[in-house]
Amino acid sequence: MTTDQDFLADCRARLAFDLLANTWNAVVLWALGTGPRRHGELRALIGGISQKVLTETLRRLEFNGLVARRAYGGAPPRVEYELTALGRTLLAPIDAVGAWAFEHCDEVLAAQDRYAGHGGSGCP
Secondary structure, X not given: XXXXXXXXXXXXXXXXXXXXXXXHHHHHHHHHHHOOEEHHHHHHHHOOOOHHHHHHHHXXXXXXXXXXXXXXXXXXXXXXXXXXXXXXXXXXXXXXXXXXXXXXXXXXXXXXXXXXXXXXXXXX
């Protein structure tokens, strides 16, 4: 177990939070949770993500060992993306954060409304 100070200073903890801090990382990981998908399938499934941002996200996830890219020969060539074993380990934490968001979304939005009503800038 780590102390509070160890947790705050631990680059490992920051790495984990950084992986989930990017808006699209968790969404793409979750979308790949049911199995391999092609780029176009991911874009259609996710919605609201540009081709460029999806490509950047997939590269970042591959760089971090969370997603594997598989290229298949043929005409036209086909590429699929799938979670690695390491990537699959993040599905449970992503699910937990999603469940928290579902349960507490109204409270967070109400707090934002109260803050905005008191002349806050929207940033702490």
